[in-house]
Amino acid sequence: MDESTRRYCSDRAEGHQDARALDTRAQGGDSSDTTTAASWRFGPPKTTGALMEVIPRIPEAATEILPGVFKTPKVKTDALEVLELELAPGAALDPHDMPCFVTFFAIEGTGTFTYGDEVVTVPAGDMVRARTGTARFWANRGATKLRLLVIKSLGEK
Known part of the structure; x- marks a missing residue:
């Protein structure tokens, strides 16, 4: 050291x-x-004698929230929620807004992200950060599944 x-x-x-x-x-x-x-955006780091905090995953299986759209919760705290979305080819979310900042990381596939009037194509490895106040949704117009890691900054409006 x-x-x-x-x-x-x-x-x-x-x-x-x-x-x-x-x-x-x-x-x-x-x-x-x-x-x-x-x-600090989410308050001071919390430790209990250790130099880090391990947050256990949520032990839930994927749930089909819309036809071809599966949601798997990963982690949730007062400040942060992490989940995985999987969209089958041709599947899409409904347009919606969120009361917090949301970051999306494309794990696999290529998705189409609509944010208000903007439409962007997001390949695996790219990330999108969306502010509140604008309707948004993902669609999978490709031939393979789209997997997204969704990170909600619950303390960030």
Whole structure:
């Protein structure tokens, strides 16, 4: 373990709350950053004597929410929800809005994402981030299944 990592771990173990400054210092940057834990988007990191938190997956199977559209919950906390959507060829979601920011990562296939009047083609490996206030939906116009990882930032409006 190098010196900056040792110092980082030591500071975390002593209950230091400014994790952003610690991360900066651990990476060899300037530790004079004045960001406080209160400015973290989802609140300060939660630890119970460890340097990380493992959030167990939701043990649920996929549910068909619309014809050819399957939803599998992965993780849910007060600040974050992660799920997987699978759209069969020809399947589509209904247009809808969300009360939070949503990030979509295309795991497999190519999808068509409609956001208001904009329509984009999103291949596997690309990501889309959608703000609130605009109707959106995914459609699979391809010949193979479309798999999306959906990350909802519940604390971000």
